[in-house]
Amino acid sequence: MRGRTPWGLAVPAVAGMAFLVLPLAGLLVRAPWPTLLVRLAEPRVVEALRLSLLTATAATALCLVLGVPLAWLLARAAFPGRGLVRALVTVPLVLPPVVGGVALLLVFGRNGLAGRWFAGVFSLPFTTAGVVVAEAFVAMPFLVISVEGTLRAADLRYEEAAATLGASRWTVFRRVTLPLVAPGVTAGAVLCWARALGEFGATITFAGNFPGTTQTMPLAVYLALENDPDAAIVLSLVLLAVCVAVLAALRDRWIRA
Amino acid sequence: MAAVLSARLVVERDGFLLDVSIEAAAGEVVALLGPNGAGKTTALRALAGLVRLSRGEIVLDGEAIHEHPAERRSVGMVFQDYLLFPHLSALDNVAFGPRCQGTPKARARDQARDWLERVGLGAHLHARPRELSGGQAQRVALARALAVRPRLLLLDEPLAALDAHTRLEVRAGLRRHLEDFGGATVLVTHDPLDAMVLADRLVVVENGAIVQQGSPAEVARQPRTDYVARLVGLNLYRGVAAGHRVTIAGALTLSAAEELSGPVFVAFPPSAVALFRTRPDGTPRNTWAATIAGVERHGDQFRVSLDGPLSVSADVTAAAVADLGLLPAQEVWVAVKATETHAYPA
Numbered sequence: 024m025r026g027r028t029p030w031g032l033a034v035p036a037v038a039g040m041a042f043l044v045l046p047l048a049g050l051l052v053r054a055p056w057p058t059l060l061v062r063l064a065e066p067r068v069v070e071a072l073r074l075s076l077l078t079a080t081a082a083t084a085l086c087l088v089l090g091v092p093l094a095w096l097l098a099r100a101a102f103p104g105r106g107l108v109r110a111l112v113t114v115p116l117v118l119p120p121v122v123g124g125v126a127l128l129l130v131f132g133r134n135g136l137a138g139r140w141f142a143g144v145f146s147l148p149f150t151t152a153g154v155v156v157a158e159a160f161v162a163m164p165f166l167v168i169s170v171e172g173t174l175r176a177a178d179l180r181y182e183e184a185a186a187t188l189g190a191s192r193w194t195v196f197r198r199v200t201l202p203l204v205a206p207g208v209t210a211g212a213v214l215c216w217a218r219a220l221g222e223f224g225a226t227i228t229f230a231g232n233f234p235g236t237t238q239t240m241p242l243a244v245y246l247a248l249e250n251d252p253d254a255a256i257v258l259s260l261v262l263l264a265v266c267v268a269v270l271a272a273l274r275d276r277w278i279r280a
Numbered sequence: 281m282a283a284v285l286s287a288r289l290v291v292e293r294d295g296f297l298l299d300v301s302i303e304a305a306a307g308e309v310v311a312l313l314g315p316n317g318a319g320k321t322t323a324l325r326a327l328a329g330l331v332r333l334s335r336g337e338i339v340l341d342g343e344a345i346h347e348h349p350a351e352r353r354s355v356g357m358v359f360q361d362y363l364l365f366p367h368l369s370a371l372d373n374v375a376f377g378p379r380c381q382g383t384p385k386a387r388a389r390d391q392a393r394d395w396l397e398r399v400g401l402g403a404h405l406h407a408r409p410r411e412l413s414g415g416q417a418q419r420v421a422l423a424r425a426l427a428v429r430p431r432l433l434l435l436d437e438p439l440a441a442l443d444a445h446t447r448l449e450v451r452a453g454l455r456r457h458l459e460d461f462g463g464a465t466v467l468v469t470h471d472p473l474d475a476m477v478l479a480d481r482l483v484v485v486e487n488g489a490i491v492q493q494g495s496p497a498e499v500a501r502q503p504r505t506d507y508v509a510r511l512v513g514l515n516l517y518r519g520v521a522a523g524h525r526v527t528i529a530g531a532l533t534l535s536a537a538e539e540l541s542g543p544v545f546v547a548f549p550p551s552a553v554a555l556f557r558t559r560p561d562g563t564p565r566n567t568w569a570a571t572i573a574g575v576e577r578h579g580d581q582f583r584v585s586l587d588g589p590l591s592v593s594a595d596v597t598a599a600a601v602a603d604l605g606l607l608p609a610q611e612v613w614v615a616v617k618a619t620e621t622h623a624y625p626a
Contacts, residue, residue, distance in 0.1 A: 188356075
């Protein structure tokens with residue numbers, strides 16, 4: 024038999040739950056339901072949503088290409104300073120995104136450390152590609168940490184079995200390791216995508232706020248709040264719906280654990 | 281027969297030293313037998329290239345391969361828990377090796393189908409490993425290892441993960457496939473029955489070193505360590521022989537069937553031991569007083585362990601236990617038939 028819950032815990036627990044749930048409920052209550060469909064079809068909303076989905080997906084792809092090998096290195100390779108590298112990789116998790124944006128400007132900006140080199144060829148800041156870079160910068164740690172954890176938990180003996188069957192290291196990675204850690208990669212990619220979708224600070228700092236090129240959903244929400252609060256609510260609802268869908272997709276992995 | 285495999289394996293790790301030499305001819309099955317932690321699996325992993333040699337060499341078909349990585353050795357390995365890739369069907373598990381060797385996908389799958397049919401799994405080509413029974417998974421693992429057409433086949437406790445009934449069937453099947461295999465086979469087991477049934481030659485490993493080797497019959501008849509004696513169910517002692525008389529230091533003198541001189545082993549089965557309440561009349565040879573240390577059921581007999589000048593196991597019938605009223609700490613007289621007491625040079 025379970026003991027009764029003490030009041031000292033029950034009251035703050037209920038208050039905590041209300042604190043988390045009420046703002047979302049407020050969003051639903053204040054939503055302009057009758058005009059919702061019309062507003063959703065507004066070019067500004069459609070444009071921001073399209074841009075957000077496009078850049079978040081591209082940022083996730085970039086994170087997969089760079090982050091999975093990085094996670095493999097952190098999980099499997101022994102090299103000096105590995106602990107330091109792991110710490111550095113997680114910095115964007117705690118760094119205020121605005122600071123990330125400023126840092127990206129200093130490196131990739133027109134007069135930045137790296138930007139200077141290819142100034143004549145192309146420029147990242149204030150472009151759609153810049154949005155992707157800003158989102159990837161902030162979201163990659165989610166992917167790396169998730170994939171690294173799965174790699175560490177994976178049974179190395181399958182890779183040994185593959186080696187005795189004549190598989191090269193690359194074949195082992197491609198045909199054995201990657202399929203075995205696929206659930207971790209998927210979960211990491213979904214988290215990474217959700218984080219990229221909600222990215223605000225680094226994006227507005229590094230890529231600006233130009234409708235059609237760099238104005239993603241979160242930026243559009245913030246801007247709409249000034250002159251058209253109902254539009255802000257509609258945009259927020261769309262983002263909320265996406266987040267709920269992501270949580271539902273990861274239900275087995277994260278919530279039941 | 282020319283040796284397909286000729287290896288000296290020295291692996292030093294965390295204070296443990298493995299130093300064994302293993303040879304195997306074409307078609308020969310060599311079993312490494314030994315207690316847990318003896319270094320058998322380490323030896324197998326060294327042959328496969330999964331553990332680096334500290335010293336020594338591995339020569340396979342005249343070529344030194346110990347510097348080659350695992351993927352470049354002509355070696356197939358069946359792991360203790362099989363390690364079938366869970367994301368691939370039985371067919372693709374078996375086709376994995378040929379694919380890695382550069383066989384086109386369709387051909388590799390044809391070969392895999394042949395192998396699976398050969399081990400009797402033609403009806404389970406597309407099953408995932410989790411859908412297979414233990415015995416089936418074992419056969420897929422064997423087919424997967426053989427499909428790379430290795431010169432050396434390694435089996436790590438191939439039957440340990442199976443229940444007793446399946447084990448019987450799989451053991452018989454495995455023996456048949458090993459007979460068909462043209463290369464050398466090294467298998468690791470701690471089960472004497474597996475070793476006796478499957479192997480042409482036994483190599484007994486204890487604490488990282490070989491303590492005895494020979495044909496299964498030789499090893500079973502003339503064990504040279506307590507571990508082997510226990511496995512094959514014999515009482516074993518070291519002594520010094522002078523004619524038929526063998527003196528066991530600090531204990532007593534036994535009469536043996538053989539006539540020898542110098543250091544010897546002397547062994548007799550628990551069934552050659554008879555127990556009496558009082559000193560038996562007649563033949564005074566191989567008789568001494570002992571104390572009962574314990575009584576356990578052993579098949580349809582009872583195994584009595586005895587303390588005294590020698591620690592001895594005796595097998596007696598249930599009737600004898602009742603007649604003698606055998607209880608721990610009780611004094612009894614032990615008699616061992618000289619004709620079943622065998623001595624052989626140490």
